[in-house]
Amino acid sequence: MKRFVLAVAAVLVAAAAGAQGTTGAVTPGGAAMKIGVINVERLVQESALGKEAFNRVKRLNDQKKDEGEKLQKELRDMEQKLADQGAALAEDKRDALQKSYQEKAIAFKRFQDDATRELETAQKKELSDLERRVFPVINQVGKEKGYTLIFNKFQSGLVYAEDAVDITDDVLKVFNTTVAVPAAAKPADASAAARTGTAGAKPAPAPAPTKKP
Numbered sequence: 001m002k003r004f005v006l007a008v009a010a011v012l013v014a015a016a017a018g019a020q021g022t023t024g025a026v027t028p029g030g031a032a033m034k035i036g037v038i039n040v041e042r043l044v045q046e047s048a049l050g051k052e053a054f055n056r057v058k059r060l061n062d063q064k065k066d067e068g069e070k071l072q073k074e075l076r077d078m079e080q081k082l083a084d085q086g087a088a089l090a091e092d093k094r095d096a097l098q099k100s101y102q103e104k105a106i107a108f109k110r111f112q113d114d115a116t117r118e119l120e121t122a123q124k125k126e127l128s129d130l131e132r133r134v135f136p137v138i139n140q141v142g143k144e145k146g147y148t149l150i151f152n153k154f155q156s157g158l159v160y161a162e163d164a165v166d167i168t169d170d171v172l173k174v175f176n177t178t179v180a181v182p183a184a185a186k187p188a189d190a191s192a193a194a195r196t197g198t199a200g201a202k203p204a205p206a207p208a209p210t211k212k213p
Contacts, residue, residue, distance in 0.1 A: 033148035036167040038138065040152050043168060047175050049133060053126040060122050064115040071108045078104065137175045141167060 044050035078101045086094050142150050145167065151158055153166065 034146050036142065036145070036147045036150045036165050037153040037158065037161045038150060038171060039154065039166065039168040041154070043134065043172060043175070044130070046172055047134075049130060049175070049179070053130055057119070057122050057126055061119055064119065068108075068111065068115065071104070071111060075101070075104055075108060133179045134171075134175060137179065138171055141170050141174055145170070 044054075078097070082094075082097060082101060086097070089097065138150060141147075147167070150167065151161075153161060153168075
């Protein structure tokens with residue numbers, strides 16, 4: 001969850017930096033600037049949309065993790081068979097078993113690489129969707145309340161801010177009551193989400209190579 005939240009925070013900070021070009025202590029008209037801050041981690045963890053995004057990626061990660069553990073067990077079983085029976089097998093059968101093990105090990109490594117890419121793609125998609133939906137809300141709240149600048153509370157170099165300038169609750173309220181409330185999923189939609197749905201644990205590491213008996 002922490003990796004996902006930090007990734008979202010980085011995306012939103014970059015987006016905010018690109019959208020806010022005003023510098024200095026006053027607005028172009030000479031009026032004092034009104035500055036606000038947002039706790040982006042709270043925005044992700046407590047918003048309905050952020051929770052849904054995290055759960056989709058987590059389901060995909062759990063699926064890949066289970067598949068990886070199954071493949072790894074098959075490799076361990078073959079490795080154990082080679083260790084226990086290799087010396088007693090005829091040379092051709094031992095060579096065939098060794099070749100089968102090596103092919104499965106290569107397939108497992110390919111699975112790991114593919115799973116990592118798939119998880120990264122899913123996470124980028126979720127981050128992009130979150131940015132697209134939350135940034136207009138930040139802009140809306142900022143304009144309605146007359147803010148000149150809005151900063152990420154913990155990732156903008158800021159070391160202190162009064163609680164009074166924290167507008168996270170305001171943004172969360174608008175976000176959750178407008179764009180972030182997910183519709184009830186239909187059975188087919190739920191099935192699709194499970195297939196495409198957070199990054200968590202990485203796929204299991206490849207087993208150590210087996211020495212030929």
